[in-house]
Amino acid sequence: MLDPEDRAAVIRVGRPRRYRRGAPIIIQGDHSDTVFVVVAGRVKVTMVTADGQEILLAVEGPGELLGEFEAVDPDSGPRIAANVALEPVECREMTGQEFRDLLDTHPRIPLMLLRWTIRRLKWADRRRVDAASSDTSHRLARFLLELADNHAHADPSRVDIDIPLTQEELASLITASRDAVVRAITLLRSRRLIATARRRITILDINALRQYAD
Helix, strand or coil: CCCHHHHHHHHHHCEEEEECCCCEEECCCCCCCCEEEEEECCEEEEEECCCCCEEEEEEECCCCEECHHHHHCCCCCCCCCEEEECCCEEEEEECHHHHHHHHHHCCHHHHHHHHHHHHHHHHHHHHHHHHHHCCHHHHHHHHHHHHHHCCCCCCCCCEEECCCCCHHHHHHHCCCCHHHHHHHHHHHHHCCCEEEECCEEEECCHHHHHHHHC
16 A cells, blocks of 8 residues: 555654454544554454444555544544454554654655545445345455455465455455355355365466456
């Protein structure tokens, strides 16, 4: 998300923080404007609805900002989502005022935030269109390809997706039921497009998976 120069500026200002797997970084409903930049590890973004259902919104990794919206608009109210470490996470933490000062002195960061917001809106639009027009196996294939495309791999034809998500969390990300995700995984496995282990999916033939997803 951040380019190397701006990321270095954030790291200089921020204070190091470490979180164990499962530890909360930001709590939904909290009144705070602290900002975090992820240095290592991955974080899940979740929201609990009024009826108590937890929805997984996204998975963020190194270079991503957490909690920036509340810092940009301190009067926006409490945190609307939670951030939880999916694995051991290293961050840099800064106050909302420190982040706002960075926006004043590093003009590329506000532009980056705008671009990132636009990408998130487009991503959400694609999810809604997919939910209305594609079955679960095709939605799952597209999501796995997104994960593969966002990370460098030694063998581009065979990609390990090692994000530790449960089947319920994976279902939430692609707007499906857990049973539908289990059937989709079984179908992709039967076509020898993926292999699975505990909380790990391996894309066996990324080109064939792209053809299936299309």
